[in-house]
Amino acid sequence: MASPTREPAPNGGPIGREDSTLDRIGRMLMAASFAQPQGQQWFGDDAAVLGTPPEGSEILFCTDVAVEGVHGNFEFMSPQELGWRAASSTLSDIAAMGGSPWVMVASVACAKHASIDELMEGVVESAAAFSCPVVGGDVSEAATTMVSIAVIGHVPRGTAVTRSGAHAGDTVFVTGPLGGSAAGLAAFQRGEEQIESTLRNAYLRPVPLLAQGAAARECGISAMIDVSDGLSIDLHRLADASHVGFELTSVPVCSGATLDEALGGGEDFALVMTTSDPEGLRSGFEDQGLEPPISIGMITPEHTQRIILGESSSPMGWVHDV
Amino acid sequence: MASPTREPAPNGGPIGREDSTLDRIGRMLMAASFAQPQGQQWFGDDAAVLGTPPEGSEILFCTDVAVEGVHGNFEFMSPQELGWRAASSTLSDIAAMGGSPWVMVASVACAKHASIDELMEGVVESAAAFSCPVVGGDVSEAATTMVSIAVIGHVPRGTAVTRSGAHAGDTVFVTGPLGGSAAGLAAFQRGEEQIESTLRNAYLRPVPLLAQGAAARECGISAMIDVSDGLSIDLHRLADASHVGFELTSVPVCSGATLDEALGGGEDFALVMTTSDPEGLRSGFEDQGLEPPISIGMITPEHTQRIILGESSSPMGWVHDV
Numbered sequence: 009m010a011s012p013t014r015e016p017a018p019n020g021g022p023i024g025r026e027d028s029t030l031d032r033i034g035r036m037l038m039a040a041s042f043a044q045p046q047g048q049q050w051f052g053d054d055a056a057v058l059g060t061p062p063e064g065s066e067i068l069f070c071t072d073v074a075v076e077g078v079h080g081n082f083e084f085m086s087p088q089e090l091g092w093r094a095a096s097s098t099l100s101d102i103a104a105m106g107g108s109p110w111v112m113v114a115s116v117a118c119a120k121h122a123s124i125d126e127l128m129e130g131v132v133e134s135a136a137a138f139s140c141p142v143v144g145g146d147v148s149e150a151a152t153t154m155v156s157i158a159v160i161g162h163v164p165r166g167t168a169v170t171r172s173g174a175h176a177g178d179t180v181f182v183t184g185p186l187g188g189s190a191a192g193l194a195a196f197q198r199g200e201e202q203i204e205s206t207l208r209n210a211y212l213r214p215v216p217l218l219a220q221g222a223a224a225r226e227c228g229i230s231a232m233i234d235v236s237d238g239l240s241i242d243l244h245r246l247a248d249a250s251h252v253g254f255e256l257t258s259v260p261v262c263s264g265a266t267l268d269e270a271l272g273g274g275e276d277f278a279l280v281m282t283t284s285d286p287e288g289l290r291s292g293f294e295d296q297g298l299e300p301p302i303s304i305g306m307i308t309p310e311h312t313q314r315i316i317l318g319e320s321s322s323p324m325g326w327v328h329d330v
Numbered sequence: 331m332a333s334p335t336r337e338p339a340p341n342g343g344p345i346g347r348e349d350s351t352l353d354r355i356g357r358m359l360m361a362a363s364f365a366q367p368q369g370q371q372w373f374g375d376d377a378a379v380l381g382t383p384p385e386g387s388e389i390l391f392c393t394d395v396a397v398e399g400v401h402g403n404f405e406f407m408s409p410q411e412l413g414w415r416a417a418s419s420t421l422s423d424i425a426a427m428g429g430s431p432w433v434m435v436a437s438v439a440c441a442k443h444a445s446i447d448e449l450m451e452g453v454v455e456s457a458a459a460f461s462c463p464v465v466g467g468d469v470s471e472a473a474t475t476m477v478s479i480a481v482i483g484h485v486p487r488g489t490a491v492t493r494s495g496a497h498a499g500d501t502v503f504v505t506g507p508l509g510g511s512a513a514g515l516a517a518f519q520r521g522e523e524q525i526e527s528t529l530r531n532a533y534l535r536p537v538p539l540l541a542q543g544a545a546a547r548e549c550g551i552s553a554m555i556d557v558s559d560g561l562s563i564d565l566h567r568l569a570d571a572s573h574v575g576f577e578l579t580s581v582p583v584c585s586g587a588t589l590d591e592a593l594g595g596g597e598d599f600a601l602v603m604t605t606s607d608p609e610g611l612r613s614g615f616e617d618q619g620l621e622p623p624i625s626i627g628m629i630t631p632e633h634t635q636r637i638i639l640g641e642s643s644s645p646m647g648w649v650h651d652v
Contacts (some may be wrong), residue, residue, distance in 0.1 A: 025600060026650040026651075029650075031364060037621060047488070049490070052428035053425070053492050054423040054424075054427055054493070054555060054556060055390040055392035055421075055424055056390065057388060057428065057490040058388060058389040058393065059384065059388045059389065059487075062385075065382075066381045067379075067381065068380065069465060069468060070377035070435065070466050071435040071478070072468045073439055073468050073469075073470050073478065075439050075470045075472045077472070077473060079470070101377045103377035105377045105379070113391055114393070115393045117476050146392060146395050146478075148401070148650050149397075149651050150474055151398075151399060154395075154439050154472065154476050154478075156478035156480075157394070158435050159377075160389070160391060161377065163379075165381075168379040170377050170379075192456045223582055234631035235378060245349075248375070253343060273626060280476040295428075327348035327349060328469055329471050
């Protein structure tokens with residue numbers, strides 16, 4: 009948290025803007041009414057002291073970064089929404105393993121034109137909505153605003169759902185229609201004044217499907233991934249990890265979106281699942297009061313066979329130029 | 331990891347630059363010969379699956395971000411060194427709790443003029459040097475380069491050393507002379523061609539004092555903090571958290587540094603400790619073959635009494651303007 013490239017703060021002042029910012033953030037966290045369990049020590053020390061995860065569970069760990077101008081543009085997206093997105097996309101990675109979130113930390117690099125309080129408000133809103141307290145963080149000034157979130161989750165030991173377990177003959181499911189986020193962004197970029205709330209929210213307020221991911225794990229599915237970069241590319245990744253092919257016979261497209269947006273738009277944070285027991289998966293979701301997932305195709309044995317709607321498919325979706 | 335603000339990758343190409351970057355980073359991690367324990371699943375899925383921390387321990391969790399132009403300038407510091415610094419400063423937070431590192435994740439936002447491979451090389455070097463495998467990450471392009479690290483550590487249950495346990499009458503120790511990092515930076519800024527290696531390394535290659543932090547914990551010290559923003563401001567933070575005052579009678583200054591650099595320069599990552607048993611602390615360090623810490627003053631009962639070398643002290647050090 010130091011920066012010797014700058015002059016020391018003047019002697020005699022208060023303990024400094026950064027400390028008062030951290031104090032404000034600390035109050036924001038308390039107001040979000042996370043209950044710090046006895047014996048734990050969150051926020052305010054060098055590291056958070058957390059006890060142990062639930063008996064019989066094992067730990068999941070992941071990180072995601074949201075960058076101004078890449079993952080969101082302040083022309084269309086508020087700092088709160090960038091903070092929400094960073095936290096929610098990281099939580100979606102926990103959902104995609106079938107896990108439960110436990111705690112998160114946030115590193116926020118904040119440009120002059122953004123407000124760290126607003127960025128953190130978005131992070132804390134997501135943290136509160138999905139029961140994953142913010143227990144620590146770091147702040148820095150920067151030329152570009154960036155929010156990086158790391159989440160510790162947990163899952164009953166040995167039950168984490170990876171990308172690599174799909175088998176030939178498994179049915180492929182997705183939790184819902186796709187392309188909403190890309191269509192929402194496109195509408196903002198066209199300068200539309202009345203953007204349908206489904207598309208607007210899909211882009212600005214993505215929701216990690218934690219209940220669906222856990223329900224799918226309980227149904228004994230074989231593999232899962234979240235659609236962060238596009239159904240096409242993410243399904244290719246699942247197939248690569250599982251050494252299988254796939255044939256998609258339908259692609260549910262979000263109302264107002266195009267097929268290309270559904271296949272390649274990304275950031276929908278839907279979950280793609282494969283299972284040898286499609287009926288069990290549907291009824292497992294229904295038993296928990298969840299909208300049943302949509303069957304979209306099959307896993308095939310030949311690794312190089314990748315077919316979407318009758319055509320051979322190459323990965324389509326967003327990849328960073330790094 | 332998605333970005334609908336950009337066009338989808340063209341159909342028909344390979345799975346994309348980001349994926350090949352992640353593959354390269356994966357190979358880099360394997361080459362660092364971290365041994366993935368049976369049953370764990372690192373890197374390459376939505377989240378890492380980690381098992382559980384050692385029996386009888388509890389979890390520590392922290393994050394730090396290093397930002398180009400704030401924590402380091404590519405005029406003086408290579409991308410590897412920025413990566414090293416991000417990882418090492420986060421590990422220093424684990425050291426300051428008396429903990430042992432377990433695993434880390436890295437979020438890297440990379441500008442065109444930096445190389446993600448070089449940034450990650452520095453992260454992996456630090457990870458390997460301090461036995462804290464990189465088990466996951468995220469990458470993004472960005473206008474400014476930033477490396478955010480989150481570390482899970484562990485400590486025997488109930489023994490984490492916080493900032494808040496100092497008592498009046500405790501002796502204050504520091505692990506070594508201060509100001510080297512600030513003096514090293516100043517030498518770079520003056521354009522010196524022959525910078526003494528101690529100062530150069532203090533700035534470019536800070537070392538988290540994990541063995542010292544753990545030894546201090548085993549000696550039953552009352553409070554600890556790492557000097558990330560400057561001895562003065564960090565000691566004020568410890569005193570604030572402990573509701574005590576302090577009187578420093580000596581400040582060990584790194585050869586080639588000034589007293590101001592030692593008090594306010596920051597980024598030394600020395601550990602400041604307080605204890606009611608100074609002899610026990612010294613002999614505990616010696617028993618482990620560690621350089622004994624240096625006594626620099628006392629903790630005093632009056633919360634408002636903050637004295638350094640005979641003068642009343644206000645916090646001096648780096649605070650971010652956020």
